[in-house]
Amino acid sequence: MNTRQTISIGDYLLLRLKECGIDTLFGVPGDFNLTFLEQILHRDGVQWVGNCNELNAAYAADGYSRLRGAAALVVTYGVGDLSAINGIAGAFAEHVPLICISGMPPLHAIRKRLALHHTSGSGNMEDVMQSMAQFTVAQSLLTPANASAEIDRVITAAMREKMPVYLQLPSDIVHISIQAPAEALDWTSDILDAAQLDRAVKAIINRLDSAERPAILVDGDAHRFGLRKHICALGHAKQIPFSALVSGRSVFDEQHPLYRGLYAGTKSPAAKTIEGSDCLIAIGARFFDISTGIFTHSIDESKMIQIHAHSVEVGEQCFSGVTAEAVLIKLADHYNSMSTELQADINIPSVPSVAITQPTQDDPKAVITHATLWKRVESFLKAGDVVVAENGTSMSGISGIRMPANNMFIAQSLWASIGYTLPALLGSMMAAKDRRHILFIGDGSLQMTVQEISTISRQGLKPIIFVVNNYGYTIERIIHGPNSLYNDVQNWDYTAMSKVFMSQSEVYTSAVRTHGELTEALVQAEKRDCLCLIELQMDPMDMPDSLRAMGPLVAQFDYGM
Ligand SMILES: Cc1ncc(C[n+]2csc(CCOP(=O)(O)OP(=O)(O)O)c2C)c(N)n1
Ligand SMILES: [Mg+2]
Numbered sequence: 313m314n315t316r317q318t319i320s321i322g323d324y325l326l327l328r329l330k331e332c333g334i335d336t337l338f339g340v341p342g343d344f345n346l347t348f349l350e351q352i353l354h355r356d357g358v359q360w361v362g363n364c365n366e367l368n369a370a371y372a373a374d375g376y377s378r379l380r381g382a383a384a385l386v387v388t389y390g391v392g393d394l395s396a397i398n399g400i401a402g403a404f405a406e407h408v409p410l411i412c413i414s415g416m417p418p419l420h421a422i423r424k425r426l427a428l429h430h431t432s433g434s435g436n437m438e439d440v441m442q443s444m445a446q447f448t449v450a451q452s453l454l455t456p457a458n459a460s461a462e463i464d465r466v467i468t469a470a471m472r473e474k475m476p477v478y479l480q481l482p483s484d485i486v487h488i489s490i491q492a493p494a495e496a497l498d499w500t501s502d503i504l505d506a507a508q509l510d511r512a513v514k515a516i517i518n519r520l521d522s523a524e525r526p527a528i529l530v531d532g533d534a535h536r537f538g539l540r541k542h543i544c545a546l547g548h549a550k551q552i553p554f555s556a557l558v559s560g561r562s563v564f565d566e567q568h569p570l571y572r573g574l575y576a577g578t579k580s581p582a583a584k585t586i587e588g589s590d591c592l593i594a595i596g597a598r599f600f601d602i603s604t605g606i607f608t609h610s611i612d613e614s615k616m617i618q619i620h621a622h623s624v625e626v627g628e629q630c631f632s633g634v635t636a637e638a639v640l641i642k643l644a645d646h647y648n649s650m651s652t653e654l655q656a657d658i659n660i661p662s663v664p665s666v667a668i669t670q671p672t673q674d675d676p677k678a679v680i681t682h683a684t685l686w687k688r689v690e691s692f693l694k695a696g697d698v699v700v701a702e703n704g705t706s707m708s709g710i711s712g713i714r715m716p717a718n719n720m721f722i723a724q725s726l727w728a729s730i731g732y733t734l735p736a737l738l739g740s741m742m743a744a745k746d747r748r749h750i751l752f753i754g755d756g757s758l759q760m761t762v763q764e765i766s767t768i769s770r771q772g773l774k775p776i777i778f779v780v781n782n783y784g785y786t787i788e789r790i791i792h793g794p795n796s797l798y799n800d801v802q803n804w805d806y807t808a809m810s811k812v813f814m815s816q817s818e819v820y821t822s823a824v825r826t827h828g829e830l831t832e833a834l835v836q837a838e839k840r841d842c843l844c845l846i847e848l849q850m851d852p853m854d855m856p857d858s859l860r861a862m863g864p865l866v867a868q869f870d871y872g873m
Pocket of ligand 1: 702703704705706728729730753754755756757758780782784785786787788
């Protein structure tokens with residue numbers, strides 16, 4: 313059946329975005345995208361959330377996508393694109409599907425190579441496309457002749473590969489009607505080679521059945537490709553212990569008895585399980601400096617089964633033409649599919665937190681330190697929370713605790729662009745308003761993208777934000793220049809931000825130095841139904857032990873000294 317509909321190009325694009333589960337578009341207006349923004353305002357089921365700048369819009373879209381499976385942002389040509397590009401590159405590195413739509417100058421001006429604002433003035437309007445092509449898996453300059461086919465091709469690439477894509481939408485074609493397919497877009501994989509799938513699964517079963525110490529290691533692609541329940545089913549059926557790399561946190565329930573802690577190189581909690589395994593099933597695993605304690609990992613590749621999104625490697629053998637999902641479903645079926653017990657722990661239970669009412673051993677007058685803070689955080693978190701952690705002492709600290717059941721963890725650990733998390737929090741909250749969202753961010757990172765707190769407030773969202781104020785870039789101090797002025801930042805009055813940025817009638821803010829003050833702040837954050845911002849005032853050279861150990865390794869790697 314190939315039925316067609318008459319629809320404007322802009323509306324067709326919005327229709328496809330809706331099919332991807334996108335109901336919120338982030339971005340910033342500009343004259344080249346205004347009529348498209350008007351279409352967004354007039355279309356049911358999609359809403360516009362304006363950001364303070366395009367970088368923040370890209371980060372927000374990234375946060376939204378991690379929960380929803382896709383996101384879109386709309387920018388204006390050139391200035392908007394290149395402001396957003398760091399966020400797009402982050403999504404490219406971290407495998408996050410984003411659809412970036414750029415309001416392009418009108419086609420007639422592109423053809424005549426006119427000297428326009430937001431261009432270099434040379435008539436060249438391909439330069440931005442060339443930049444974006446480095447950080448997206450599909451791109452297109454839309455025209456009335458190609459629009460429906462190109463929108464479908466580019467969106468299929470984003471959804472199939474779980475990567476960012478880029479569309480240029482000239483301002484004079486947004487309202488032009490086209491004849492476009494009326495059926496929903498089917499982006500499911502074309503791969504369907506049953507014989508190849510059988511071969512791959514048999515090879516895995518052979519290895520697994522003769523293994524004495526099997527283990528599972530998951531990474532971010534397990535989230536992106538929706539593999540969680542299939543991995544759980546396999547792990548549970550075969551009782552295989554598991555661990556996660558930092559980008560794969562919360563694929564599995566960290567409270568599960570089979571969980572062995574995070575794997576981050578030889579000194580990490582799961583090292584024995586992972587490095588000692590004689591059959592390691594690595595799902596989407598990518599070993600990079602930060603995720604391996606600066607390449608301290610020691611894994612025998614010949615004992616690894618690597619399940620990638622669209623291929624499988626079993627030792628030396630490589631099977632292309634299979635999908636991770638199909639392989640995992642077949643494996644789980646083989647080992648007796650998911651038990652009801654496991655199904656129950658995949659749902660998010662609404663377990664109330666009892667944690668902060670538990671007595672703490674810490675002297676209420678003692679100042680908070682990283683050695684004690686994260687244990688308090690661990691007991692504050694509750695099942696179902698979305699936890700967002702910024703690079704710096706926040707990420708190191710949170711790496712040392714176990715997440716509650718059914719939580720979602722958001723961090724940009726590979727691209728590691730500081731300032732990512734505050735706008736990402738906006739995005740994650742827009743994607744899942746019914747969940748509690750908690751952000752941990754350092755003062756230096758917050759200062760990068762702080763304006764977006766106003767959008768969070770404007771949208772009526774109520775996150776709990778912990779600002780680790782250690783008067784500068786502590787993570788950099790332990791690498792080089794502990795007392796150098798380039799590692800200092802201006803000390804802001806963070807609790808006063810509620811007056812500058814926020815429009816909500818009720819906001820809770822508190823600056824905390826001692827355990828007693830922290831307890832009070834946690835009690836308030838727990839019971840108040842409003843945006844909470846808690847500033848944690850900490851010593852500039854205080855940090856989690858894991859970071860103290862990593863600093864010299866980074867210095868040695870970077871400077872050879
Ligand atoms: C966009 C960007 N610029 C610079 C850096 C280098 N960088 C990495 S961490 C960091 C400091 C983070 O400081 P803060 O957020 O205060 O964290 P903490 O002090 O808790 O370590 C900097 C500048 C980066 N990662 N990203
Ligand atoms: Mg800091």
